[in-house]
Amino acid sequence: MLLVIIFAMGLSACGRATEKVSQENGDDTVQDQKVITVSVPAANRQLEMAASKFQKEHPEYKLDIQTYPNSDYETYVKNLNTQILSGNGPDIISVAGLPFENYIDRNILADIGELIAKDSSFDMSKYYTNVFDAMKTNGSLYVLPTSFTFNVMMANQEILDQEAIKIDDGHWTWNDFKSASEKVTQKDGAGAGNRAALPGVSSMDMLKLFTSGSYRNYIDADNKNASFASEGFIDLLNTVKAFGDEKLVNSNVQTDTVSILDAAGRGSIVFYPCSIDDYFTYWFMKSALNDHLSLYNIPSAGNSGLRTFTTNSLYAINKNSKHTEIAWEFLKVLLSDEIQSQALREEGSQGKPGASGGEDNVSVGGFPINRTAQQQKAKLAIDTSKGMKMKIRLKLEGPGEISLNPAAMTQADIDYIDKFISELNTYANADPNIDNIIRDEAKAFFNGDKSAEVTAELIQRRVNTYLGE
Numbered sequence: 001m002l003l004v005i006i007f008a009m010g011l012s013a014c015g016r017a018t019e020k021v022s023q024e025n026g027d028d029t030v031q032d033q034k035v036i037t038v039s040v041p042a043a044n045r046q047l048e049m050a051a052s053k054f055q056k057e058h059p060e061y062k063l064d065i066q067t068y069p070n071s072d073y074e075t076y077v078k079n080l081n082t083q084i085l086s087g088n089g090p091d092i093i094s095v096a097g098l099p100f101e102n103y104i105d106r107n108i109l110a111d112i113g114e115l116i117a118k119d120s121s122f123d124m125s126k127y128y129t130n131v132f133d134a135m136k137t138n139g140s141l142y143v144l145p146t147s148f149t150f151n152v153m154m155a156n157q158e159i160l161d162q163e164a165i166k167i168d169d170g171h172w173t174w175n176d177f178k179s180a181s182e183k184v185t186q187k188d189g190a191g192a193g194n195r196a197a198l199p200g201v202s203s204m205d206m207l208k209l210f211t212s213g214s215y216r217n218y219i220d221a222d223n224k225n226a227s228f229a230s231e232g233f234i235d236l237l238n239t240v241k242a243f244g245d246e247k248l249v250n251s252n253v254q255t256d257t258v259s260i261l262d263a264a265g266r267g268s269i270v271f272y273p274c275s276i277d278d279y280f281t282y283w284f285m286k287s288a289l290n291d292h293l294s295l296y297n298i299p300s301a302g303n304s305g306l307r308t309f310t311t312n313s314l315y316a317i318n319k320n321s322k323h324t325e326i327a328w329e330f331l332k333v334l335l336s337d338e339i340q341s342q343a344l345r346e347e348g349s350q351g352k353p354g355a356s357g358g359e360d361n362v363s364v365g366g367f368p369i370n371r372t373a374q375q376q377k378a379k380l381a382i383d384t385s386k387g388m389k390m391k392i393r394l395k396l397e398g399p400g401e402i403s404l405n406p407a408a409m410t411q412a413d414i415d416y417i418d419k420f421i422s423e424l425n426t427y428a429n430a431d432p433n434i435d436n437i438i439r440d441e442a443k444a445f446f447n448g449d450k451s452a453e454v455t456a457e458l459i460q461r462r463v464n465t466y467l468g469e
Contacts, residue, residue: 033062036323036330039090041076043067046146046313049342050333057333061326066090073097084108084318091321092330095143096314099431101221103316104142110317113141115328122332127369131309134427145311146334147366149277150424151212151298153177154260154285156270158292159184159195169296170305174210174239177271177299181248184270196250198243199260199269203446204439207240209273211438212308212428214301219434224467228460229453236301237445237452244446258394261288262402273298275310277366279381279409282417284392287406295420307420308428313366340373367421374421378414385409437462 040047043065051063068076077098083089084103095103103109113136116122124132128148135143153169160167163183167176181197201209211218218228227233243249253263263269265288276282276295286293300306315334317327333339368374386408395401438459445455 033060034323034326035062035064036092036327037064037066037090038092038094038330039066039076039080040094041068041073046334046339046342050330050336050339053336053339054330054333058326058329061323063330084320087320089318089320091318091323091327093316093318094314095316096312097432099433100143100314100316101137101429101431104137105221108319109142110319110321110324110327111140111142112144112317112328112331115317115325116141119328119332126337126371127335128371128374128421128424130422130424131369134309134425143314143316144331144335145369146313146315146340147368148309148311148424149275149366150307150309150420151273151275151428152295152420153298154264154272154274155294155296156264156267156289156292157294158289159267159270160294167296169299172296172299174236174299174301178239178242178248181243181271182246185246185248195268195270196248196253197269197271198249199253199255199263199272200251201243201249201255203240203244204442205255206243207237207438207442208430208435209298210236210240210301212298212430214306215430215434217301219463219467224464226460226463226467228463229456232301233459234452234456237442237455241446241452258396258402261285261394262396264289265402276417276420279378279414279417280384282413283381283385283406283409284404286413287404288402291407295416297420306426307423308426309424310428311366335370337370337372340368340370341376378418382409382411382414433466434463437466 038047038051047065051065055061055063080089080093080098084093085106085108093109100109116124131145131148132141135141135145155167160180165180165183167180184195185197186195198206218230218233219226250263250269253259253269260269260272260274261284264272264285274281274285282293282295297307315331317324317331321327368377385406388406388408392404392406393401394404441455441458441462444450445452450458
């Protein structure tokens with residue numbers, strides 16, 4: 001039961017407050033406290049624990065965590081933009097899912113890297129510095145992740161070996177992936193149609209996957225200019241469309257996690273792009289594929305060596321804040337061994353915006369950025385897996401279920417995942433406004449109403465207009 005709960009959780013924020021506030025303690029009025037505002041789209045337990053710890057250590061400050069009811073993310077973004085662009089806003093901002101690069105361009109966010117450089121008490125070696133480095137803009141760190149999830153291509157290695165397919169995931173492109181997909185998809189002869197490269201992923205979702213983490217190929221951020229009408233992007237559109245036209249996807253296989261595991265275990269699909277946010281995620285995958293699981297880096301649009309990750313727990317400090325240094329002190333608490341380790345038990349970091357993990361708190365996800373907490377997470381995974389004495393049943397979206405009887409997790413499994421983590425170098429961020437433009441214009445292309453060239457040109461015009469605003 002414990003593992004099922006962990007698995008389900010793994011696979012699945014405004015105005016400046018008054019400068020001082022007076023509090024009553026019985027009949028006595030305590031000393032005025034300076035208020036530090038933290039804005040997030042929804043409540044989360046990790047933040048609450050950090051606030052409690054911070055206020056015990058800094059009683060002269062009060063943490064005001066501002067949230068929006070029902071995870072109203074659209075309202076959060078609109079109000080936040082209005083406030084910070086006017087020179088006000090909260091001291092600390094949750095920027096997960098936001099185009100924070102726009103804030104950086106407008107000189108709104110404080111350089112956290114400078115705060116770190118001046119802080120002799122902060123030991124950078126205790127954290128995954130490769131993840132911090134990947135978050136930098138022009139060599140400066142403006143946003144700080146407290147957890148992360150990395151992206152991989154799950155593959156049935158047994159079938160790849162049978163088809164003599166060798167993958168160099170340090171260099172492979174989306175065209176390489178398409179070639180491999182054509183080889184593993186059964187179209188003719190015995191068993192025709194029983195196996196496809198991918199489950200029923202829509203063309204639109206596949207396009208989002210293909211462009212995730214690769215906007216730098218099509219956007220010159222410094223000059224505010226897009227190049228979507230390029231040969232590379234046009235080729236990308238055609239490649240995505242071919243997956244559907246050539247029936248390289250199995251429309252009979254749903255894209256929920258349990259259905260993916262079931263289909264992969266039966267050999268009905270060979271690949272699936274997914275996010276690893278927990279050691280248990282890998283453990284279940286490995287068991288479902290009868291130890292024939294391999295994880296590869298996501299193909300790229302031409303840049304070799306991309307190791308992408310995402311985060312749903314990302315903070316920045318408002319440069320206009322009167323308390324930037326004390327805001328940094330609070331972020332240090334969020335990064336501390338105690339809070340990051342507590343999050344393993346409380347499961348309370350920021351989930352995806354709008355995702356509900358309960359009535360008041362969003363759901364959890366991701367590996368801790370703190371290495372000590374990560375080691376504890378690994379030990380928990382090994383110890384829990386060793387304690388399992390029964391089969392695990394997972395319910396499918398439709399009728400039926402799958403049954404897993406996984407062997408205990410080993411240090412070799414931990415090392416396999418940790419190697420991916422140590423090589424992460426690219427934050428797969430996306431501007432939701434650009435995402436919407438691409439989605440709007442690509443519909444006609446996937447329906448066969450417009451050519452790839454016309455679609456790419458329309459996307460480029462609209463993105464250039466947006467960048468110039």
